[in-house]
Amino acid sequence: MIDVIKSCVNQFSNNLQFNYVNPNDISQLHQYFPSAHIIFGEPLTFIPFINQSFTTNLKWFQSTYAGVDAIVKKSKNNNYIVTRAPVFGQHMSEYCLGHIISHERHFPLLREAQLNKQWLTCSYRLLSSLRVGIMGASGEIGQSLARTCKHFGMYVKGLANSQQNTNEFVDKWYQSIPTTATFGIPREFLINLDYLISTLPSTSQTKNMLSGDVLSVCNGSNTVFINIGRGDIIDEQSLVNALNNNYITHAILDVFIDEPLPVTSRLYDLGTHKIQITPHISASSSVASYDIAQIFIRNLKRYINGESLLFVVDWKKGY
């Protein structure tokens, strides 16, 4: 990523001073951070240093992630601009479709059969017969996911928190219901889904959006829940209940309230037939590094020219 940035920034400005800081090297941080106007990096890594006022000059933080809750929730002040890097839609779409096909085509079962030298024919559903509900369908991830689901002919329901949404890949839109606590979800969105996929960020309104008995609406539809957004959309007890009560029949989870998921988590005890756990890898910043660097470069040009930045985070909304 650094090479991409170096080669690009040299082309359009000689007045900028760039320092490439190793976050594990505290002396480098002391040397460069106090005078930094711009930081381009991982929120989780740098937010402690920003909070310790290493960076009193900070005007703009370009995140290497799409999810910036680590900054929005933890930053002691909000007197600088934060921009996101929304480049993960393709990555997460591949993760979701791979898992959906693996589930429909019984990949794990067939692997077992192979190990036992068994010829085990089993049926499957074609993707075009499936109904998927995407929470956060108007965002970059949701849009990419909807496009891929529609490529395979799935029926796509989209949930968003705005009234007007246009996306040719969503068959029907539903609006989340603002309440004093969390967003409410229209019952019609949740019923008759084969897959319910959350791409939502962690904000005060999405936290616990699926907690309690919300998923009981899915009962009887054999819904599979996929979470690639943030883990705190449902508390662990509610999730365990939803699986044990068969509100949902299976969960494929890439994000958790505590990461790495503690070995003591009850989620591990549910077994792979009920739950699949992956270690927050539906999208990787290092795999997407070229695209992330390009976003920084585009924004840097705009910053230098005094233009408004792209993908600016609303401190209040949290994304």
Place this chain on the structure above:
Amino acid sequence: MIDVIKSCVNQFSNNLQFNYVNPNDISQLHQYFPSAHIIFGEPLTFIPFINQSFTTNLKWFQSTYAGVDAIVKKSKNNNYIVTRAPVFGQHMSEYCLGHIISHERHFPLLREAQLNKQWLTCSYRLLSSLRVGIMGASGEIGQSLARTCKHFGMYVKGLANSQQNTNEFVDKWYQSIPTTATFGIPREFLINLDYLISTLPSTSQTKNMLSGDVLSVCNGSNTVFINIGRGDIIDEQSLVNALNNNYITHAILDVFIDEPLPVTSRLYDLGTHKIQITPHISASSSVASYDIAQIFIRNLKRYINGESLLFVVDWKKGY
């Protein structure tokens, strides 16, 4: 499937007599087959009865499969029309893409990690960075597969036995080389492939097309071979050699020379890290039954009206 057919055929002709025959009931076969003009069914099931001259009136056989080698190779005479049911492209595309994503995203490894309560992060390749070569890219299956590969941004090489091919989803076409024995494959097609996928039927020219040292051209590219066509494109010894010599690094096989794959097959001994074996389920006639019935109905209308049938098999070419 029978319900779909019954409801459709009743609409457009009262002069046809339909009999729904259970192939396990020999008395039904004796009763209905000798006078049958048309048979709609599974080649493997009915070809013995056709050969035993139960069906001297037979004019047309509509297969419920796309691959009709069981008829073309085994039928004692060819004085009737055989039509295929090419409706499996979508099914096989899903199978392939699911397996590609599962392989790239290390699904089996992560399942093991989950069972061991391990948080095992690992990298992956985005599909848009991959190069796929499709053998049989001009057929219904190849075209559907190319479309899906292109949806994910893959670079698609297509191999076909005709000179002129148009398909917006294939980046570059290669022509197989007719020889006295099997089709030859241009070296340029096979090099630098991340995935080599065969969708080819079994004919005298495709048999052993990849046998011997053909796959040694792939050496060094970490090519994964996926076979959803027919098993006899490569003999077992050549396949084992190709994997043991690392000409290819992995194989995902849905079709075999002998099916069910005998428990004595050496393919089982290679282990799941080298090979994935699935029991000829990349496309299922029962899952596709509605679409297959529709093809029969369309062809039946044409037959009654004296029009040429769709998807007619060339006895000489074998597909």
